[in-house]
Amino acid sequence: MKIYHLSHTDLDGYACQYIVNFYFKNVNFYNSNYGKEINDNFNNIIKDIQENMGENEKILLLITDLNLTLSQCKEFDEVCKEKDIKILLLDHHQSGLECMQKYSWYFLDNSRCAAKIVYDFFSKICFNDEKMKDFINIVNAVDIWLNKDKDFELGKVCLGLIANAKEINRVMFKKEHISYMFYLLDRAKTFIQKERSHILLDNALHFIKKDYFIKDNDDTLANLISKFIVEKLQDHKEEFTIFYENHKGLLTSNIGNTSIIGNEFLINNPDYDFFLDVSSKKTLSIRANGSLDVSLMAKKLVGGGGHKNASGGLFASFKDSTNYNYIKAQFIDLIKSKEIKKEENAQK
The missing domain is CATH 3.10.310 (Diaminopimelate Epimerase; Chain A, domain 1)
Known part of the structure; x- marks a missing residue:
């Protein structure tokens, strides 16, 4: 089965894709903010499916951390039925309640962040991973704002890490952008369980980014990024x-x-x-x-x-x-x- 995964552009949204990438390798990733951008991405996905779909290949359109409007649900449902595409939405925004009540493929639970919903869903189908589970608990703590949770402060640093990761343009370099996000989450995950983990990660952010962009000789982060972008x-x-x-x-x-x-x-x-x-x-x-x-x-x-x-x-x-x-x-x-x-x- 080929998965086309559309998710939000924040820590929770990228964490959803990070989980799916952990369990599956045959995945195309797309990212969107709300509104018209969701429709634009949906149209891009349908176009990509039509151009690349193999004979008798099963397709799953997975949408996470994005709540749709009723009109969007209607359009997506009709197109996916016409083209024999399975659709599944996993989300936690209460504003999607009416959509959930009308469409069976629309799952909503506002007690967990979207990444936790995604992890709970796929870990039951595949297998449980304790390190991934610990990481998702950190995402959950900050995304639904559990400010008394032990993981909250580390979650705040991770939130900023993704929010400020604008080095690789997601429109121009879609694959490189998602690869960079996964790299940042990989590195952030190594700080779990360390004493004062949030401070250690915060102190390390500059060097984590330099590690990604450096190839031969050291330079300022700005120069390394510019060189990388020009090469791409x-x-x-x-x-x-x-x-x-x-x-x-x-x-x-x-x-x-x-x-x-x-x-x-x-x-x-x-x-x-x-x-x-x-x-x-x-x-x-x-x-x-x-x-x-x-x-x-x-x-x-x-x-x-x-x-x-x-x-x-x-x-x-x-x-x-x-x-x-x-x-x-x-x-x-x-x-x-x-x-x-x-x-x-x-x-x-």
């Missing part, structure tokens, strides 16, 4: 490539540190003329290597501007998404619309 961009550059007026560029989304990462990528890839990042706030940040005046590019595309090699602007009609292909399609449409307008003006 190079690995995926064909997917992220766009063209503007016969100039070749790379399009990223919420990559961060655009000046450092963009310039380093352009130095390492001289066949690329520009590097463009679009943020959730609709802002564009463009860098170039001297072969393209990106201040003119920003002006033509969005009425922006700046310097020849460093410019930006506001892409007012941009709609953020967890689907990179949708983000890329919007920018390609923007470029095409300006090219069409330019041709129309030339004909007048």
Whole structure:
């Protein structure tokens, strides 16, 4: 059976996936906040299933730590029945009560965090693991706020660890992002049962992250992360490539540190003329290597501007998404619309 697992973007949500990854290996992981993002991820999952499903392969769509609306439940139920996909939701948010009462695949228990529900469910099917159980008790203590529990303080540090783990973009590098989250949870788990474990883990966070990103020579954490991201961009550059007026560029989304990462990528890839990042706030940040005046590019595309090699602007009609292909399609449409307008003006 192939599992497609959609979960929340906090400690509890990633812990759910950490458990599933412990018990099963044939799993694709997706992460979402609430609202429209859940629908976007669901559509991505269905698309991935259709493109990769083997003959007679059984599919389970597992949703954890996310409560759905009735309209979402209706849509998901209909699509999964039509495509013969089993669906199971394990959650603890009381706001999903009406959905649970209507759909048999919707399980709700507000006395436990979602990760504890997931662990209890799969440990009964597979086997019990005491170390995993201890870790899940820590997640449970902080997620449902048992502030008198002995595991609460360590849980708080773990909560911050995941909340601040923004080093690897989850839209651009889905597999690398989830691998990093599992690594952080692996390392956090080693502090269980140690005296003053919460303080020890808090003191170690910087070095835990450095251990993940360092390869050869030591450097600042920021430099190690930038080097890692540039390498991953190079690995995926064909997917992220766009063209503007016969100039070749790379399009990223919420990559961060655009000046450092963009310039380093352009130095390492001289066949690329520009590097463009679009943020959730609709802002564009463009860098170039001297072969393209990106201040003119920003002006033509969005009425922006700046310097020849460093410019930006506001892409007012941009709609953020967890689907990179949708983000890329919007920018390609923007470029095409300006090219069409330019041709129309030339004909007048």
